[in-house]
Amino acid sequence: MTDIARMAEVDISTVSRALANSPRVTEETKERIRRIVEETGYVVNHGARMLRSRSSNQILVLLGNIAATTFPEVVLGIEEAVQEHGYSVLVGSTHNDPERQEILANQLLTGAADGIILMTGLLPEVVRNFPNYEQHVVAVTRMVPDKRIPQVNIDNRAAMETAVAHLLALGHSRIVHLSGPLDSPTFQARAEGYRRAMRSAGAHPAVIPSQAFNIQAGIEAMERLLALPDRPTAIICASDEMAMGAISLATGKGIRVPDDMSFVGFDDIPFSVVMNPPLSTIHIPRRDMGRAGGRILLRNLTEGAGKAENVVLRHELIVRGSCGRLSRSR
Amino acid sequence: MTDIARMAEVDISTVSRALANSPRVTEETKERIRRIVEETGYVVNHGARMLRSRSSNQILVLLGNIAATTFPEVVLGIEEAVQEHGYSVLVGSTHNDPERQEILANQLLTGAADGIILMTGLLPEVVRNFPNYEQHVVAVTRMVPDKRIPQVNIDNRAAMETAVAHLLALGHSRIVHLSGPLDSPTFQARAEGYRRAMRSAGAHPAVIPSQAFNIQAGIEAMERLLALPDRPTAIICASDEMAMGAISLATGKGIRVPDDMSFVGFDDIPFSVVMNPPLSTIHIPRRDMGRAGGRILLRNLTEGAGKAENVVLRHELIVRGSCGRLSRSR
DNA sequence: TTGAAAGCGCTACCAC
DNA sequence: GTGGTAGCGCTTTCAA
Secondary structure, three states, X not given: OHHHHHHHOOOHHHHHHHHOOOOOOOXXXXXXXXXXXXXXXXXXXXXXXXXXXXXXXXXXXXXXXXXXXXXXXXXXXXXXXXXXXXXXXXXXXXXXXXXXXXXXXXXXXXXXXXXXXXXXXXXXXXXXXXXXXXXXXXXXXXXXXXXXXOEEEEOHHHHHHHHXXXXXXXXXXXXXXXXXXXXXXHHHHHHHHHHHHHHHOOOXXXXXXXXXXXXXXXXXXXXXXXXXXXXXXXXXXXXXXXXXXXXXXXXXXXXXXXXXXXXXXEEOOOHHHHOOOOOEEEEOOHHHHHHHHHHXXXXXXXXXXXXXXXXXXXXXXXXXXXXXXXXXXX | OHHHHHHHOXXXXXXXXXXXXXXXXXXXXXXXXHHHHHHHOOOOOHHHHHHXXXXXXXXXXXXXXXXXXXXXXXXXXXXXXXXXXXXXXXXXXXXXXXXXHHHHHHHHHOOOOOEEEEEOOOOOHHHHOOOOHHHOEEEEOOOOOOOOOOEEEEOHHHHHHHHHHHHHHOOOXXXXXXXXXXXXXXXXXXHHHHHHHHHHOOOOOEEEOOOOOOHHHHHHHHHHHHHOOOOOOEEEEOOHHHHHHHHHHHHHOOOOOOOOOEEEEEEOOOHHHHOOOOOEEEXXXXXXXXXXXXHHHHHHHHHOOOOOOEEEEOOEEEOOOOOOOOOOOO
């Protein structure tokens, strides 16, 4: 920057102001400086700027597993909200390991990130010790048990009730739920919504939990289910990936979908459309959730945190081909 | 850090050395300092460290679209290779927009990242002007037309030849290729491998290109194909996502897979196992590619770039259920 | 083995 | 509107 200043025959402070587009520099001077910057290919040093201005213009997104198909589109939404304000997005995969999450979250403390968007459902210990942490953290997609942190989510309970209602309307009553990890409030909420809806319909709830919510988990849960007596006529899965695993196993065992068994997924990932049969599922507005989360974080970062905002977006049942009407003859 | 120094009753420089685990500090002193750091929850300031040491310990991964299912697992591999050496990984989605890529790549110039792993097949202009850029860049998954940059990839041409050979062996000869964007060397190579294999078998190659390689692209390409006279008996897709789109469209039109038409995918994403029928495809070692790329970048960062290394990993044909034997009666 | 001190490149405050 | 300048928090060289 000193070089630029010399070349432009102004003081270094003027260059700094010009580059920050301060109104206290003539348009003329700015133009001259901009030209020189252009010519020399100069870029400001991120470290120095961070050191001085105590901000990195980086947002850290923490998620359990970057390979879970449901997350990337949320990230896309966050990027959209955040980029035009000069922030860039950094994604960290915690592999559901609290320790890894702590390490990654340290980026906030060291100043490498100005804010964190949590999609893990876990508030890192180190963050809780950060002054005004509620100003720097937003939970998206996965709730965090902390009233001070703004949250963006859908109503998982209600979504499951929607799913159960759909199956009920088709004449099913022996419906089981293939759940995700029940230490996660998200999957707890889904299981609870399922139970509540079943009970109020006078049906008997049955939940088969898993440690994960990917394809493999769906396969294994389905294996366990099929080993049981008294096969259900319909299944609600905690994620589309699980549903796909479960359906593939069932199909492999000669079970016809939806004739013999109906399936509902959760997430509406792009692949659910091209399944055979196409998967009926609960759509969640991932992109919008990301955008909302990004917006809130940005606002809190610049204006300070007010009362923690709690955004609940709408889910939607997408009826495709994986659910059949139950004939009374059964 | 000054506080820590005061509390430990040593000089700030000693604290710095202790934290860097320099051998020039007594184990005793180190221990005392470590304890105080622990108690106070102190973390070094990332900006200041960057400013002084001119390194950020961050690796930037640039990819076209974070939502393309094939990429995340490569990122996982990179993380594996890089994390234990104290680097963290930053993912940037360019949306295949060269301009966005330039903006993201600036992170290298500003010092926010020490190195870049390119999965876009495009070398950013700004990087080319960076001194010793070949030391800071590795191309993974997508080749870059620059001999100075190390590359990690599979042999896309050979992989397609494998795919064609498989179909040939099943009796097919009217095989068309649903290609991805042909401005990408990767998809060019795949198309070329296909053409070469077809020609040397005395068969007539036919390529239908697309602007993308996602599900939608597969659907649209298949639509175009089916509008043509003279339907092929087998189709090789440039990606699994395309194959899934194409199969779903074909199935919707009453074409039976694999009885009426065979399909081969490319990538072996997790979903290909649970398709109905399960997708025969070319497996590419994404995790390994990521790891290799991360390792090379790290080495170049620390030891300087030697001759650009060119790693070619092995692909593998995975035979599942989407290809049928062509009966001679046809 | 430890201390002192010089900056890294920038921003922001204060003067003019 | 512009210039001068202190200092952000750290690393590293030099001296002791």
